[in-house]
Amino acid sequence: MALKLSSYHVVSAPFIDPVDGAVNRLVLATRSGQVRIIDEGTWQRLLCDAQASLPDTVTLELADIELLVDNDENELKHVLDRHAAAASQSSDHYLVIQPTALCQLGCDYCGQQHTATALSDADQDLIVERTRKSLAHSDRYTTFSVCWFGAEPLLGIAVMRRMTPRLVELAAAANCSYGAKLVTNGLALTPALIEELIGPMGISHIEVTLDGTADAHDARRHNKGGGATFQRIFRNLLALTRHADKGLAISVRCNVDRRNFQTVSPLLEQLAAAGVQRKITFYVASVYSWGNAAHELALPPEEFSAMEMAWLSEQISLGFDPRLIPPVKPVVCMAVKPESRLYDAYGNIFNCTEVSYVPSYGMPNKYMLGQVWNIAKEDKHGRLDGFNQKISEGIYPCSTCSILPICGGACPKKWLEGYVPCPSIKRNINDRLKLAYAAALQGEVAGAALLQ
Numbered sequence: 001m002a003l004k005l006s007s008y009h010v011v012s013a014p015f016i017d018p019v020d021g022a023v024n025r026l027v028l029a030t031r032s033g034q035v036r037i038i039d040e041g042t043w044q045r046l047l048c049d050a051q052a053s054l055p056d057t058v059t060l061e062l063a064d065i066e067l068l069v070d071n072d073e074n075e076l077k078h079v080l081d082r083h084a085a086a087a088s089q090s091s092d093h094y095l096v097i098q099p100t101a102l103c104q105l106g107c108d109y110c111g112q113q114h115t116a117t118a119l120s121d122a123d124q125d126l127i128v129e130r131t132r133k134s135l136a137h138s139d140r141y142t143t144f145s146v147c148w149f150g151a152e153p154l155l156g157i158a159v160m161r162r163m164t165p166r167l168v169e170l171a172a173a174a175n176c177s178y179g180a181k182l183v184t185n186g187l188a189l190t191p192a193l194i195e196e197l198i199g200p201m202g203i204s205h206i207e208v209t210l211d212g213t214a215d216a217h218d219a220r221r222h223n224k225g226g227g228a229t230f231q232r233i234f235r236n237l238l239a240l241t242r243h244a245d246k247g248l249a250i251s252v253r254c255n256v257d258r259r260n261f262q263t264v265s266p267l268l269e270q271l272a273a274a275g276v277q278r279k280i281t282f283y284v285a286s287v288y289s290w291g292n293a294a295h296e297l298a299l300p301p302e303e304f305s306a307m308e309m310a311w312l313s314e315q316i317s318l319g320f321d322p323r324l325i326p327p328v329k330p331v332v333c334m335a336v337k338p339e340s341r342l343y344d345a346y347g348n349i350f351n352c353t354e355v356s357y358v359p360s361y362g363m364p365n366k367y368m369l370g371q372v373w374n375i376a377k378e379d380k381h382g383r384l385d386g387f388n389q390k391i392s393e394g395i396y397p398c399s400t401c402s403i404l405p406i407c408g409g410a411c412p413k414k415w416l417e418g419y420v421p422c423p424s425i426k427r428n429i430n431d432r433l434k435l436a437y438a439a440a441l442q443g444e445v446a447g448a449a450l451l452q
Contacts, residue, residue, distance in 0.1 A: 002071035003059070005046050006031060008079065008402050009067055010429050014040050018441065026433040030405045031066035031079065033328040035433065079405055080388045086330035087337050087388075092143045093135055093176065094334060096342035097127070097163070099148065099156025101357055105185050106224040109255070109297070111290030112357040114151055119159045123347040126372045128166050134339055135174035144171040146180045148203075149342070149353060154188040156345065164201050181205040185221070187229055189236035198248050205249040208237050212254065212263030213270060220260065237276075244279035251281040256304075257297035264311050272318040282320055284311055289419065291360035305427035309435065316439050324436040326425055332408030335384040347372040351382055352413055367413075387412040403429060 012026040023040040038046075042054065051059055051068055062068040069075065101117040103110075119127075135141055146167055148160060164180070171178035182197060186208035197203045211217045214230040223229055240250055252271070254264055264284060271277060286304050289295040299307065315322045334340035335351050343349060344356040348368050355367035370378030391398045391409055398409045407423055414421035425432065 003051055003063060003068040004049060004071045005051075006067055006069045007075050008405055010402060010433065011043070012430055012433050014043075015434075026437055027067065028325065028429065028433060029062075029065045029067040030403050031069075031075075031328070033325065033406060034065035034067075035325060035436070036062070036065065036067070037437075076392065076399055076404075080392050083330045083332075083336070083388050083408065089140060090331065090337060091140055092145050093131075093141045094145045094147070094337060094340045095131060095167075096147045096149050096334065096340075096353060097153075097159075098151060098342065098344040098356060099153050099159035099163075101151050101345040102155045103150055103152040103185070104155070104187055104223050105152070105221055105229065106226070107221050109220065109257070109287045109290070109292070109294035111292040111294070111360060112151060113359045114357065117345045118156050119343070119345045120347070121162070123343070123372050124159065124163050126347070126375075127343050128163065128170065130372065130375060131167070132170050132173075135170055135176065141174060141176050144174065144176040144178050146178075148180065148182045148184075150183060150185070151345070151357060152185050152187070153182060154184055154193070157188075157193070160201065168202060178202055179204050181207070183207045185209060185229075186233040186236050186240075187223075189233075189240060191239045194236075194240055194243065198243055198246065204247060205251070206240060207251045207253060208233065208240070209253045209255065210234065210237070210267060211256070212260040213266045216260035216263040234270075237280075238274055241276045241279040244276075249281070250279060251283065254282070254284045255287050256284055256299065256307075257287045257294075258299055259297065261299060261304075261307060264307075265314055268311065268314055268318055268320070272320070277315075277319040278321065280320075282315060282322065284308060286424075288414070288421075289417070290354060291358040295419070301422070301424070302427060305424040308424050309428050309431045312432070313435060316435070324432045324439070326406045326429075328405050329408035330405070332387070332410065333412065335412045336387050338380075341369075343372060349378060352384060354411075354413055383416060384412045387415075390415075401426070 006029065008030040010028040010030060014023050014025055017024040024037050025040060025043050026035060027038050028035050045051065045053055059068065099119050101115045103114045135144065153160065168178050180201065180203045182203050184206065210233060211221050217230040218228040221229055244250055254267065256264060286298045287294045288298065312322050312324060331337060341349055341351060342353055342356065348356065349370045349372060350356055350367055351369060352367060355361055355365060361367055367383055369382045387409060390396055396409065396415050398404050403426055410421040410423055
């Protein structure tokens with residue numbers, strides 16, 4: 001079979017490798033997410049389509065990681081077919097529930113409108129019944145995943161307590177394992193509540209947001225009365241990390257813009273000084289439009305990507321274990337999974353986590369699929385439907401992008417609204433490769449996979 005170099009790859013500039021003294025390159029095959037160190041002579045032969053002159057063992061290995069592919073293959077179609085199959089045939093039934101529309105915080109970049117509305121018992125019952133039917137409808141599901149989302153879900157703890165046992169029962173009845181994630185501002189994460197969340201609630205992943213050190217965080221993630229929140233959240237986070245050795249995954253998200261990006265490094269140092277760097281996953285996200293003008297405060301993409309590399313390097317030096325090389329991402333988000341749904345506290349149904357409670361999207365919300373009490377009239381597709389098809393038609397530039405398999409196409413909603421949501425890896429993936437290799441040579445856990 002004639003082979004060609006896949007279009008889906010990222011390659012570093014040539015460098016003198018300290019391991020063997022040869023001129024080598026780092027090559028990421030984005031179709032598989034695999035990295036290889038390839039000598040310059042071999043790389044030049046690959047560029048010239050001269051792989052036939054390579055040893056069979058090398059050819060087989062490069063074909064195995066999909067750096068070499070069938071010469072007649074339509075690669076874009078192959079990748080998008082794989083994405084579509086992963087979404088439509090997923091063995092995980094994914095559900096997002098917003099138990100309340102209330103939040104204690106008044107974040108200045110948030111586009112949501114908060115009210116003291118909780119998901120009613122009647123709507124809870126309808127969600128449970130609908131989920132039961134959905135799980136029973138297919139025998140492909142082996143896992144049932146629930147994400148408790150906001151506003152601030154812990155203000156709807158009564159809803160979580162009432163629904164969780166029933167959701168666990170649904171999973172058992174469908175012979176599925178049950179897993180839950182909580183995305184929280186962390187203000188209500190008391191030690192007693194933490195015990196309940198990771199015990200009876202079955203939550204195995206908790207994400208907390210800290211927007212830099214105290215002064216920067218409190219200036220933007222204050223309570224609705226303007227009061228400080230950092231110290232309390234940080235204290236709760238430390239209490240949470242005491243459970244990291246019990247199988248609990250903990251992630252800390254830091255939202256940045258032009259006003260607070262300089263406090264990311266001090267925050268990393270503060271977390272490291274508290275001794276939690278091996279107990280959490282830390283990542284930085286640029287602010288974006290949430291139906292508002294928050295994106296106008298964002299760092300330019302090139303600047304953010306460069307700063308991200310500095311933060312990743314700092315994480316490694318401080319003992320964190322950041323993910324440097326992104327994995328393959330065939331399912332970009334819930335919008336491409338036909339049966340995944342988000343239910344908000346009003347009983348409205350969506351297939352995106354970024355649209356509920358946002359008044360700028362109109363009344364009724366233009367992204368809403370329906371209401372849980374009127375399933376017969378639910379729009380099964382919605383505005384975000386057909387994302388992979390739009391990529392295949394060249395409507396979005398993802399169709400010619402070499403990192404499509406590890407990006408997934410980014411955010412369907414942002415593309416639809418006219419924004420360019422390309423992730424930072426598009427600009428810094430080469431630097432990530434070099435940092436991962438350097439970390440591997442120094443024996444850091446973060447880079448070890450590069451040498452396997």
